[in-house]
Amino acid sequence: MSCSHCEPGDSRVATIVGSPSVLLVGNPNVGKSTLFNRLTGARQEIRNAPGTTVDLTTGGWSIDGQPLTVIDSPGTYSLLARSADEKVVTDLLVGGIEGHAPDLVVAVLDATALSRSLYLLGQLSKAGHPVVVALSMVDVARSEGVEVDAAAMGGVLGVPVVEINPRQGEGLDDLTAAIRTGLQIEPRLLGPDAKACTCADGGECCSLSTATPSDAATLAELLADADDVFTWVEVVTSRLGASSPRVETTFSDRVDRVLLHPIAGVAALLAVLWGLFELTTSVVAPVMDWTEGFVGGPLTTAALAITGAVGLGETWVESLLIDGVLAGAGVVFSFVPLMFIMFFALALLEDSGYLARAALLADRLMRAIGLDGRAVLPLIVGFGCNVPALAATKALPNSAHRTVTALLIPLTSCAARLTVYILIAATFFPDHAGTVVFGMYVASVLLVIAGGLLLKVIFKDDSSTDPLLLILPAYQKPRVLTVAGSAARRAFAFLKGAGVTIIVMLTLMWGLMAIPVSGDHSIGDVPVADSLYAEIAETVAPVFAPAGFDDWHASAALMTGFVAKETVVAALSQSYQVDEPAENSYDDAEGSDLGARLRADFDESSGGHGGAAALAFLVFVLAYTPCVATLAEQRRILGTKMTVGAFGVQLVLAWLLAVAVFQIGALL
Known part of the structure; x- marks a missing residue:
């Protein structure tokens, strides 16, 4: 038993290379993920489906010492994919997670909505995989007056049907036995055309014509004609004699x-x-x-x-x-x-x-x-x-x-931006600070x-x-x-996926502030004004001239704000070498030494339009990337390429809005 990141014999293995794979498929909210958690416990791994941003969770399980990989697929009502999530399900049916189709499909059906669940099961039949049916929500169905006999359904369908209650852990032993058997048998939900299926009392099962598709496109072509699936569903429900739920007011209805x-x-x-x-x-x-x-x-x-x-x-x-x-x-x-x-x-x-x-x-x-x-x-x-x-x-x-x-x-x-809003609003608009915020x-x-x-x-x-x-x-x-x-x-998963990015970025920021470019200082012991950080800020500052705050203190604070917005005020205080005003205090911000220095520099850089420059600065703080943690999480969700593109667009958008606010404000 092994995986790419675990030591041999590690009980926490989530995906076991070369082991049989079991794919869970079902409608949303049928208990599929709950069943997955029951089977795999803590031995799970969250990953993106190949080429997508769709989450897949895989887990390690074993039956009689045989390691298995269990895959929890996104909930879907149909295999005719219209969204990326539904396409992931069809891709899993064809290629699994390691390039080979799953060895067994566990179809989780909702006993309270049998026809809808059977439609998906009928489509799964055409995919050509061995199938075991896990029938959930049976207790809810019975409370609504619907009786579903799992044994009778198994006889009609010709595949194992097991009642489960994953919330309570009931039926798992029977499901384990069915999966053990299912991994050793050929598909049985295959055969004659559904339109010719008579579900004879002699025990003949209802089945669908099928093929084994080699890719998602072939599967889509196979499923294009839904008439036979609908016919099959009607025949099966008729054979089962499925009753309609009682029409009465339930607790959920009252709520x-x-x-x-x-x-x-x-x-x-x-x-x-x-x-x-x-x-x-x-x-x-x-x-x-x-x-x-x-x-x-x-x-x-x-x-x-x-x-x-x-x-x-x-x-x-x-x-x-x-x-x-x-x-x-x-x-x-x-x-x-x-x-x-x-x-x-x-x-x-x-x-x-x-x-x-x-x-x-x-x-x-x-x-x-x-x-x-x-x-x-x-x-x-x-x-x-x-x-x-x-x-x-x-x-x-x-x-x-x-x-x-x-x-x-x-x-x-x-909320982290609020401290910046309060400082700037109280400094430049003391009588209307609340309105500005x-x-x-x-x-x-x-x-x-x-x-x-x-x-x-x-x-x-x-x-x-x-x-x-x-x-x-x-x-x-x-x-x-x-x-x-x-x-x-x-x-x-966040800690593992975004943590490295955050630590690397903050270490890089330390490097900028630790390297001296002027004065007689050693690495790591440098006043901000003499660091590479300040040098870069002075180089960047002219970019903000059209927005009215062509000042290295402001651009340095924005650079620090990329690490975390709540550090903008501290960065301004550090660069001016003054005390930071009390947090979230309008009065302290207005009368502080920091406030006076800001008013003086913004008035100078804006040509006497300090208020307009201050509003432009606030708009830039609002619109550009919130912090490195946000960027790291975006990268984890969207991927590097889209995150870098979004980062660039946000910077340009923030600059354009800040320039527009200042230019219009200076005219008023």
């Missing part, structure tokens, strides 16, 4: 009367959005501070002791370790609790059944910018922090919508709308004009431990 009401439902949605916003600001902030403080405290103290013990104390090596690598690690680890809590909250909403309702309520608003209602949660979260907001886009089932939302999120004004948030919303309208044209998606079709799952009690485990794995 939906409130949560889907045009007034009460919107109020509840706003309360949920406010709660998510608070999570990314007030609630998580102390935990982030503690985590970063642990790195900056005990870990740093230990590192200083080690460098001192080996004779590297007070050298550039110590400075690199402390101010470069460990500082970057502090930023990375401070984001981990934020990511975990956000993933946990979103998973709770999804597991309870509310997330689909939230998407339905917000759909009309989001349609205006080419998205559907499911995109509202990441965008709102972005006003708290862009990093978990980007991570939340992974929950969007449409690849084009994920891409557009991930490109729009950096335009949402995160409010105006920045209004400008952020307008930028998101304008960006969405533009990206709607650029990223054309065939399904973007389709109505939002959602199967509203019954409300259920969330499984806290399962949700927590999933959130922890996704937070670790």
Whole structure:
């Protein structure tokens, strides 16, 4: 048993090279991912499907000592792919994850919506793979008066059918036995044309004509004629004698009367959005501070002791370790609790059944910018922090919508920008500081709308004009431990995927500030004004002359802001060598030495139009890349090429907007 990144015998192996593979396929919200988590536990690996930004989760499992690879595919209603996510399912059926088709397909069917599930099963039949059916939601179906006999269904279909309840772990032994057998048999859901299928009482099974496609295009051609699949579904349901659900008011119906009401439902949605916003600001902030403080405290103290013990104390090596690598690690680890809590909250909403309702309520608003209602949660979260907001886009089932939302999120004004708004607004507009800050948030919303309208044209998606079709799952009690485990794995994926990028970028920033270009200084012990960092800032400063702030202090602060927006104020204070004003204080910002220096330099660089230059500076802070952590998460989601392109576009956009604001403001 081996994999590319594990030691032999490692029990945490997620993908086992050369082992049989089992692909889980099913409609959204049928318990497929819950079943995957039950089977694989913590032995999971999150990766992008080849050539896409679609998440795939693979896991290690074993039956009687035989290692298996289990693949959790995106939920889909059809194999006739219209989105990137659906195409991933068809690609997996043809080529798996290592270039070979899966050895067995476990079709997870919803007993409460049997006809819809059977349609997907009928298409799977044509793909030519051995199939085992896992029948979920049986308890819910029975509560609605629908009786589904798994044994009878197995006799009709000619394949193993097993009742499961993955939330409670029921039926897993039977499923294991069926998979054990399924890996040794040829496909049985194959054979005569469905139109000729009579499902004779003598035990003959209903089956479909099929071929074994060699690629996704061939599979699409095979599935192009859906009539035989529909006919097959009708024959099977008739043979099973499937009953219709009782028409009665359920608990979910009663709750939906409130949560889907045009007034009460919107109020509840706003309360949920406010709660998510608070999570990314007030609630998580102390935990982030503690985590970063642990790195900056005990870990740093230990590192200083080690460098001192080996004779590297007070050298550039110590400075690199402390101010470069460990500082970057502090930023990375401070984001981990934020990511975990956000993933946990979103998973709770999804597991309870509310997330689909939230998407339905917000759909009309989001349609205006080419998205559907499911995109509202990441965008709102972005006003708290862009990093978990980007991570939340992974929950969007449409690849084009994920891409557009991930490109729009950096335009949402995160909480870190607020300290800059307050400093500049209080310094230049003391009588209207609150109005200016409010105006920045209004400008952020307008930028998101304008960006969405533009990206709607650029990223054309065939399904973007389709109505939002959602199967509203019954409300259920969330499984806290399962949700927590999933959130922890996704937070670790962020740590592994974006952490290296963040540490490298912050170490590079340390290098710029540690290298002297003037004066008699050693590496790592340089005043800001004499560093390579200041030299670059002076070189960049003339670029901002059309925006009115051709001053190296301002451009240096913007460079530091690329690391983290909350450092802009500290960078200004450091470059001017004055005390930083109290955080989020209008009065202190207005009367501070820093405020006086800013007014003087902005008035000089703008030719007497300091107020217009200050507004231009604020607009630039709003529109350019929020921080290196955001960039790292974008790269993890969108890939390097698109992230670099988006970064360049944002810089140009921010510069154009800043120039426009200053030029117009100077004329008024």
